Amino acid sequence: MIAKKVLLVGNFGVGKTSLIRRFVLSEFSEDYISTIGVRVSSKIVKFNKEEIKLLIWDVAGTNDDEKVPKAYFLGASAAMYVFDVSREETYLNLKNKVEVVKELSGLKNITVVGNKKDLLNSDEINHILKTISISVDLITSAKEDENVEDAFTILAKQTLK
Template sequence: MIAKKVLLVGNFGVGKTSLIRRFVLNEFSEEYISTIGVRVSSKVVTYENQEIKLLIWDVAGTSGNEKIPKAYFLGASAAMFVFDVSRKETYLNINHHLASVKELSGLQNITIVGNKKDLLSEEELQTVINTVSVKIDLITSAKENDHVEDAFLKLTAQAIK
């Protein structure tokens, strides 16, 4: 079995920890508990007939200006940038955030995920999709378990490339 370090990054409160809890434990909680530093979870997934142990690094969210320690990014095989579709400030400067993640991690392809789709109507969601300046890979809802597994499978595919 191979192990791959993958990162979840993005502003505070976008649902990174909720996505991980939904994926690893199939649980969801309305309680917001801020991640301090980094929290590592793991889950074994089967992808293209091989077992891969994902070491999922839940990197504490920022409000944009704080520096994240480079050590968190070392050795990462893939990264998922998560934003909150209901909070404009989490995706307006997405290019700047992605450039920072790419620089720190050395990764060129980052999986882009908009979370909390349960908070918007289809029309509002389409407006967000049209506003975001980069291609969004998936729109998820950790609460409703919508496309969460797909997001992590996409991350797994990135990790083993």
């Protein structure tokens, strides 16, 4: 088995912790508890007959003017940038935000995930996707457990590249 460090980053309140809780513990809570600093969870996944222990770093959400310590990004094998499809400020300048994560982590590819799909209808989501200047890998709902497993499978696959 191999262990791989993966990061979940994005603005505060986009659902990073909820995605991790849904994936690791199969739980969801409406209660919002802000992550301070970083919280690490782990889960073993199987991909292409390979067992990978994902060490999932839940990096505290930020406002645009806050800087995340570079040390959090060191040694990461993959990263997921999460935004909230119902909050425009979390996906404005998405391309720039993802570029910053690439720069800090040294990763070439970042998985981009829009969360909180359950708050909008498909027409609204499609409209938002047309306004975003980079490709979005998945739209998820931690609450309804939609595409969460798929998002982490993409992340696990990224660790092997």
